[in-house]
Amino acid sequence: VDELIQIGRKVLREKFLVADIGLSGVNFAVAETGTLCLVENEGNGRLSTTAPPVHIAITGIEKIVEKLDHVPPLLSLLTRSATGQNISTYFNMISGPRKADEKDGPTEVHLVLLDNGRTQAYADEQLRKTLQCIRCGACMNHCPVYTRIGGHAYGTTYPGPIGKIISPHMLGLEATKTMATASSLCGACGEVCPVKIPIPDLLMRLREESFSAPHANPTMVGQGAGYSALMTSVWKGWAAVYRSPALYGVVTWLGSRFSWLMPSKQGPWTSVRVPLKPAPKRLRDMLKERQ
Known part of the structure; x- marks a missing residue:
């Protein structure tokens, strides 16, 4: 992993340094101060918003919060619910282009607000x-x-x-x-x-x-209003199995015992996925073993 990180850094960092424009999203946009808040763990967001001379931020209008005081509770909810962190590795707050006496940051910052429905x-x-x-x-x-x-x-x-x-x-x-x-x-x-x-x-x-x-x-058609005769029979059989514990037990037992008969290809599903197979043991059997 460390080697891959070093390769990525060597290849990509130069691209950030010579880029004319950096594009970013926005997690929270503060109406009170004009501050744009970006939450990330990788660091590419910070590079995109500081290295190029022009930063263009694009965000939906729902990301706007009224005051700066509203950001901390939302940030806490975001990081804990997304990755379980108290705070992300990088939390960027951008309140405009760099000033005359500052040495880094973009010379221009543009914000694009999206409505789009x-x-x-x-x-x-x-x-x-x-x-x-x-x-x-x-x-x-x-x-x-x-x-x-x-x-x-x-x-x-x-x-x-x-x-x-x-x-x-x-x-x-x-x-x-x-x-x-x-x-x-x-x-x-x-x-x-x-x-x-x-x-x-x-x-x-x-x-x-x-x-x-x-x-x-x-x-x-096919969503409850017009099933074909075959689909109707399939779902009636499914319902009968799930209504009867005894019948359900027989079907799951057969499925676990004869799973080797399952075809290796299951239509379009297996073109990008591993074939589905019944579990080697039924849930009720595993529960009995634990009792």
Whole structure:
């Protein structure tokens, strides 16, 4: 690891030093002082905002806080929920370009504020809670769907549970109408969110809107409104197994004993993933062994 870090430093540092412009995001933007706060552990953010002569910061309007006093509690929530740290390795506070008597820092600082559907979300009393997000990633770390399929499968800038409720405002409901259904509604995301965004409730709201919109009819097939005969039979069989402890026990026993019969390729799933196989021991068997 140390060797890779040294190689990266040798190759990349020179690029920072000769760059004309440095781009960065913003974790918190303070309206009272104009201060831009950047939270990071790598150090590349600090290089991007100090070495080039021009710094351009880009942020959504929801990252603006009223006063400097509002930053510490939000920073504490962010670092603890994201990485379990009291504070990140680097915490940068930028309040403008360098002054005449200062030796480092950019000579120009520009801030780009993005709306991109955010005022639309804020106009709705329920959906505006989406904008409370501090991008800690706690909802993604606890989401069974996200941990299984990964972030790139969402095809949007914001993945995971928070992405499902914020992307429709940015990209439109037509382009993201299936995202709200990619959830088990287990509620884990809402429980761990440090700023108490009711993500499951907002997912249900967006599901209702996507299915009641004029474009919704074609997308309803296969999502509860028009299963094929084969899919209906499969789900009825699934329900029968899960309603009967005895039948469930038989099926899981067979699955664990004959897992070697599982095909090595399982459709598109195994093109980028390891094939799924039943556990060698059932949960009920492991519990019996511990008693």
